[in-house]
Amino acid sequence: MVIWTAFNTLPHWHRKMVLILGILTMMLAAWPSKHPEATRVAALPEAQLNPPPAPRAEPQVERPRLKTRSVRVRRGDNMGVIFQRLGLDTAELHEIDQLAAAEPLRRIKPGDELTFKLTPAGQLHSLDYPHSLEQTLRVNRTEEGFDARHLKIDLDTRDAVAHGEIRSSFWNAAVDAGMDETQIMALATLFGWDIDFAQDLQPGDHFTVIYEEKFRDDEKVAAGDILAAEFVNQGERYRAVLGPDGNYYTPEGKAMRKSFLRAPVNFRYISSNFNPRRLHPVTGKVRPHNGIDYVAPVGTPIMASGSGTVVAAGYNPFNGNYVFIRHDSTYVTKYLHLSKRTVNKGERVKQGETIGLLGGTGRVTGPHLHYEFLVAGVHKNPRTVTLPKADALSGRELARFRAVSATLLARLERPDEPRLAMNGERP
Ligand SMILES: [Zn+2]
Structure with a gap:
């Protein structure tokens, strides 16, 4: 009552002010109680905040808002x-x-x-x-x-199939087939003991790959292993299936990994993978030629095609910088015209290890790697020579491998059908 009397005695604008303040107070009181707290956390540097008011005696389930x-x-x-x-x-x-x-x-x-x-x-x-x-x-x-x-984190694994035919290059065909860089390199590595990806590919060669994809909440987060793959090179078919030990095997259970890589240069450095006529860079004649020439940019890493010991590493006016590797009592490989040698005589090297960089030293008209493959002292074509027998699965391991590989090999036969697998359905 007293308040009301006092209110009425106030000047008009004062009364208005008090009314507005009153309404504001009521609005604040009606505001959901948790909201201001959250706003405060966002608005002020946390270190300056006073400890929050002690939580009211509500049921224990009510946790402080994080x-x-x-x-x-x-x-x-x-x-x-x-x-x-x-x-x-x-x-x-x-x-x-x-x-x-x-x-x-x-x-x-x-x-x-x-x-x-x-x-x-x-x-x-x-x-x-x-x-x-x-x-x-x-x-x-x-x-x-x-x-x-x-x-x-639980990831879903699903299978997917990629199929491609080479028109301009293997790389483009694989990208068009939906493969990423890691998978493309994995595929080339997988067949790198059988196919010279740097020089032996031809338009019309084709491949089919069954691989895993990892999903997190229906979002693809990674490509997984290649489970099985087929590569048809110049009409010849090569197939590989992931074995129980993580290595790849032919359908017959023979290891894909062999004692020699077909090419000592990664195909990615070769400007054109199609090289139907191999001219000697000096004589201009197609043959005879004691080796194979790989044309790639100066500085391209050159790999040891097999494990062995460096028996010569030096320079002369014909070979330029050269490295010779003896692999066992039968096999020797030679690498000529290097811009740089990265190994020394007497050193042990592993298959795939860089032994030097491609160059144009010695008697050449342009930079290239001249690669020779000798079997018992006789020059052979490294891409057609019969190589030492590869390791193979046997006994129970082979039986287990056959059981798993049968389904995958069947799917390689009909690459266009397993599209269903991409939608998450497994056969
Ligand atoms: Zn040559």
Whole structure:
């Protein structure tokens, strides 16, 4: 009553003011109680906040509202920088860093994503870091300090089929077939003991690949292993299936890996994979020629086609820089005209190891690798020579391999049908 009397005695504009204030107060009171808290966390640097009001005596299920902050790692970031950016206590980061399981946090890289959950007071509640394709590191605040553990991310594996025919290049055909760089290289490696990808491919060659794809929540996150593949090169068919030991085998169970690679140069460095007439760069004659010439840019890495010992590495006016490798009592390979030798006489080398760089040293008209393959002292064509027998599966291993490979080989026969597999249906 007294208030009402006082109100009426106020000047008109005062009365208006009091009314507006009253309405504002009522609106604030009616506002959902949790909202202002969340807004505050977002609006103020957390360190300046007072401790939040003690939670009202509500049922225990009501947890303090956590704020989620996603952080994409930028160039130059480390966890310390990120903690500071979020206004988090770096002393706590030091505490977390003591946990062995939290080690991946030292290896964050630009583009990685971290998810922080912060308490209403802006303190770290938990931190998720998916540090590998299939594992997330989770750091949690507990009563006794921080706790770090690795959670497995479940990935779906589905099969897919790619089929391509070579028109301009193997690379283009594989890209058109939907394969990524890793898969293309894997396919070339897989058949690299049988086919010279640098020079022996022809238009019309074709291939079929059955491979795995990894999905996370229906999103494709990675390409998996090649399960089986077929490559038809100049009418000759080669097939390979992933074996139980992680190596590839022919349908008969013979290892794809052999003692010699068909080409000592990765096909990616060869400007044209089609080279029907192999002219000697000096004489201009097609044959006779003691070796094979690979034309590629100066500096292209040259690989040892097989494991062995370097028996000669030097320079003379004809060979330029050269490297000879003895593989056993029968086989010797020679690599000429290098711009640089990267191995020395007497050194052991492994198959695929770089022994030098392609160049134009010695008697040449242009840069190329001249490659020779000698069997018991006689020059042979490395792409047609019969090579030492490969390892093979036998007994129970072979039976197990046959059982698994039958389905895959059947699917290679009809590459256009298994489209269904791409929709997640397995046969
Ligand atoms: Zn030559």
